Amino acid sequence: MKSVTDDPDSQLNTADTPPVVLTSELRKVYRTGFWLNQKIVSLKNCSLTVYKGETFGLLGPNGAGKTTLLKLLLGIIHPTSGRGLLLDKPIGDRSVKQHIGYLPENPYLYDYLTGWEFLQLAAGLFQIPQSVQRQRIPQLLELVGLSQADARKKLLRRYSKGMLQRVGMAQALINEPDLVFLDEPMSGLDPVGRYQMREIILALKAAGKTIFFNSHVLSEVEQICDRIAILAQGELICSGSLNELLGVDHTYYVKGQGGDWEILKKWIPTLRFEPDGSWQGTLQDDYYDFLASVRLMEGKIIAMNLSRYSLEEFFIQQIQRKNNSVN
Numbered sequence: 001m002k003s004v005t006d007d008p009d010s011q012l013n014t015a016d017t018p019p020v021v022l023t024s025e026l027r028k029v030y031r032t033g034f035w036l037n038q039k040i041v042s043l044k045n046c047s048l049t050v051y052k053g054e055t056f057g058l059l060g061p062n063g064a065g066k067t068t069l070l071k072l073l074l075g076i077i078h079p080t081s082g083r084g085l086l087l088d089k090p091i092g093d094r095s096v097k098q099h100i101g102y103l104p105e106n107p108y109l110y111d112y113l114t115g116w117e118f119l120q121l122a123a124g125l126f127q128i129p130q131s132v133q134r135q136r137i138p139q140l141l142e143l144v145g146l147s148q149a150d151a152r153k154k155l156l157r158r159y160s161k162g163m164l165q166r167v168g169m170a171q172a173l174i175n176e177p178d179l180v181f182l183d184e185p186m187s188g189l190d191p192v193g194r195y196q197m198r199e200i201i202l203a204l205k206a207a208g209k210t211i212f213f214n215s216h217v218l219s220e221v222e223q224i225c226d227r228i229a230i231l232a233q234g235e236l237i238c239s240g241s242l243n244e245l246l247g248v249d250h251t252y253y254v255k256g257q258g259g260d261w262e263i264l265k266k267w268i269p270t271l272r273f274e275p276d277g278s279w280q281g282t283l284q285d286d287y288y289d290f291l292a293s294v295r296l297m298e299g300k301i302i303a304m305n306l307s308r309y310s311l312e313e314f315f316i317q318q319i320q321r322k323n324n325s326v327n
C-alpha cells in the first residue's frame, strides 16, 4: 500500500487528533456454495485510521469491498480475522451504537409513515424522550432542508428520491452521533440533490462530526473530504489527504517563449529550455503576476494548466495499476 506522511497543509493536524476508527489487518472471507466450500475474500488485511472531526471518503470500484468494510465497522458482520476499534471500543460493542449514525445506500423507509412519524420511530429506538424529540426533529428537518409541512403531512411513498435521502439523513442524525457512516449518500440524486447533500455534509463537518462515507461520485468526494482511501479487490491500495495524493493546489504547468532567463528562473525554479527554443516548468501561486511579468519581458505563454490531478484521473490510474499488477 502506498503510505504517505501527514500533510502539513491539511486542515486537520492528525498528530493532535485522536483516532475514531482504527482497524488492524481486518479480513473478511465469505463462504458460499451448497457445502459452503467456496471462499470469497472480500477484504484483505485492511489497516486504516480515521481521526476525530475528519471527513473520510472510502472509494473503490464495484465489488471492491467497501460495503463489507462498512458492515464490519458497524458490527453487522464479524471479521474472519483482525481487529478494529470504533470510538475506543472494539467493533461490534453495543454501547458504541448510541454514538453512531448510519445512512444505508438504500434505506428501507416505511411507505405509509410521514417523515415526522418516521423520525419519531427512529428517536424511539434510541429512547429519546418526547420532549427532546419535539425540539430535535424540527432542528434536523431544517438542517436537511425539509419543510415541516411536508414532514408532517406527506407519506414517504410520495417523497422524491432527494427528499427520501434527506429524511434518511435526518434519521441517521437523530441520536446526535459523533461518528456518521454514509453509504453512497449521493447515489441517484440529480445535481441539485447532490449539491444539497454536499451542503448537509459540510454543515456536519462544521459541527465537528466525524464522517465516513463511500461514494462513486468523485467530484463530490474531492470537494468534501479531508482524506480518502482506495480499496481495490479487497485491498487498501492507498490512503492520504487529497493534497498528498493529488499534488498541491495552485501548481501550474507552464510553457512559453522569449523573455529574460534570469527573471523567468526566479518564477519557475524547475525552468528548462527545449530544443525548439521554448521553455517550460512548474509555477507556484500567483500566476497573474507571472503573466504580467512575461508580458513586460515581451515573452509569450504557449500553454498553461493546473498540474494537480483530478481525483477521477488519480483513481483510474491507481485501479489500472492494481489490475495490471494482478494480471
Ligand SMILES: Nc1ncnc2c1ncn2[C@@H]1O[C@H](COP(=O)(O)OP(=O)(O)OP(=O)(O)O)[C@@H](O)[C@H]1O
Pocket: 030, 031, 032, 040, 041, 042, 060, 061, 062, 063, 064, 065, 066, 067, 068, 069
Ligand atoms: N454476503 C455475501 N456472501 C458472499 N459474498 C459476498 C457477500 N457480500 C459481499 N460479497 C462479495 O464480496 C465482494 C465485495 O462486495 P462489497 O459489496 O463489499 O463491494 P462494494 O465495494 O461495496 O461494491 P459496490 O460498489 O458495488 O457496492 C464482492 O465480490 C461480493 O460479491
